Amino acid sequence: MHFDQLGLAEPILLAVREQGYTTPTPIQAQAIPAVLQGGDLLAAAQTGTGKTAAFTLPILHRLSQSEQARDAQGRVIPRVLVLVPTRELAAQVAESVRDYGKNLKLRSMVMYGGVGMQPQIDALKRGVDIVVATPGRMLDHHGQRTLNLSGINTLVLDEADRMLDMGFIHDIKRVLALLPKQRQNLLFSATFSDEIKTLANGLLNKPAVIEVARRNATATTVQQTVHPVGRERKRELLSHLIRESNWYQVLVFMRTKHGANRLAEQLNTDGIGADAIHGNKSQGARTRALASFKSGKLQVLVATDIAARGIDIDQLPMVVNYELPNVPEDYVHRIGRTGRAGAEGQAISLVCVDELRFLRDIETLIGKPIDRKLIAGFEPDPKERAQPIRVGRTTIGGGKPAGGGGQRRGEGPARGNAGHGHGRSDASGHAHGSGRRDGGRPAPARTDSGRRGSSSAPRRDGNRG
Structure with missing residues (x-):
């Protein structure tokens, strides 16, 4: 037709x-x-x-x-x-x-x-x-x-x-x-x-x-790879991969706003041009970062899930999950930004022992295992034990956190059952839902009229939505 x-x-x-x-x-x-x-x-x-x-x-x-x-x-x-x-x-x-x-x-x-x-x-x-x-x-x-x-x-x-x-x-x-x-x-x-x-x-x-395109479908044009790594060596591995593979226009996903800022600063210190985009950034800063990334002037854009919603770039070659999402469907949304219109794309996930539970959930959702590839010199310590991951006020995985028992995935703000309204966790892990701001403070439900830091930089992606 x-x-x-x-x-x-x-x-x-x-x-x-x-x-x-x-x-x-x-x-x-x-x-x-x-x-x-x-x-x-x-x-x-x-x-x-x-x-x-x-x-x-x-x-x-x-x-x-x-x-x-x-x-x-x-x-x-x-x-x-x-x-x-x-x-x-x-x-x-x-x-x-x-x-x-x-x-x-x-x-x-x-x-x-x-x-x-x-x-x-x-x-x-x-x-x-x-x-x-x-x-x-x-x-x-x-x-x-x-x-x-x-x-x-x-x-x-x-x-x-x-x-x-x-x-x-x-x-x-x-x-x-x-x-x-x-x-x-x-x-x-x-x-x-x-x-x-x-x-x-x-x-x-x-x-x-x-x-069409059910939620658990991943494009066959996207090559998915997991690089197991120790939790303290992720940034070092990311810098190594960017340099050794000569990556450009890399969209990197984090779970938290503060983590996105910190990683962007560290990459710049490593001599790799990077900026962060999230709900705490002013609109002007987000617009400039997104425009620089789309034009190719900025090598790496570090984003949280909600901030990246709607970012569509023609022929985006590379998506990196620096941190796996605690909601497996968000993995599909993330990697769906590459490998479009028949073009080849890569989705790389840097996974430490703390995130193996998230990885299992993702593989269950997409119905297949993701290829593992160890990078010489960055192999995780087999003695390293999983630690709990904080998502807002909720602790996920890794055994018992201090002060009480852990929670199963899905019991915290990602599913809206921890008293945060209904919605997913964003940048600092606080839930987005009725009556909450990005930072988790009480606020009116209407948040886009100057109170939610979204960018407005346009893109030209034809009819790919």
Whole structure:
């Protein structure tokens, strides 16, 4: 199948061809016709499957075939609202809208927190057809009466599972109450969890259901390798591998914000250009780091899971798990950022004895063992014993911590059962969920309007979502 068989307008097809694409991905081949028919859609698709183009292309087509919406004064008002969990993803979706809609007489804008509202207000005054937004900033605009939602006929909830993880369910419900009742609803999620099914049941009307790239699927184009190493020699091994293998543009994952900062500083001391990106960084710092990394000026970017959500880079060659995630599904999300569109990629995991439990969980999830390869001179001491790993206030694995018994994986904040709200642990290990900030302090559920340090640097990854 080719894009020109999907019923899209020629100006959109021209833009797709200019991006270098002729064949739709599975999610695109199924979702585009469903969206063009005008009905609701529930789609399970991870980042990297082409989901952004799967809803962007048919939405642009439908908008191009209908009249603009206007208020009582004749001013153009939005017809499409796309809600996303982070600034990074907002910027990326907005760029896809611009790229694919560049031959159409349509206007779009992106709105997120952490930046001044006035430029966004000015864009709304000029008139836009599509708004890509994070929930909190969108509600800020509506509260200040700068955003008219009466013309919205299409709502997209992108990465809905992550929005629920980050505690946005109350904001989402507030948004839904503000929109016209008659509209098309498109919900995209990595999986059909019970929470997503509950949300879908209350939002969608007889939706088409599409599921591709199940959560436990890893791309065959990604070569996965585990390097066993002592816990105190990980940084030394990483520097050795980067130098000896002449790695460039390496995305390194950590569990904690402080660990990400520390590793970036140590790599710089070793003469390897590195920077960290996480929730405590200012937006400007994150934008600069991400832009330098994408351009190739920065050799290593050290990231936490939530901060890296939505980072998509063409032909990213290398992902390194400096620390394995305590949630095995996050491993799949991490390594899914390499080996895309048929390109070869590598996913290297530096694993100490403390993380063997996490490694077993990951291998169980993906249904196969990961190749082990010892690096000469960095072999772990066979006498080294597992120690507990702290994730926020929870201790995982390694035997008994001081002051009480250990906890099994899944009992702590990663699954939301330790009194932290529901959500995954981020940077400093504190849970993301209703009413918690990145640092674990009590806060309102809405965190994206200048209170969650997300970046907005765009990327150009065509139709790979």
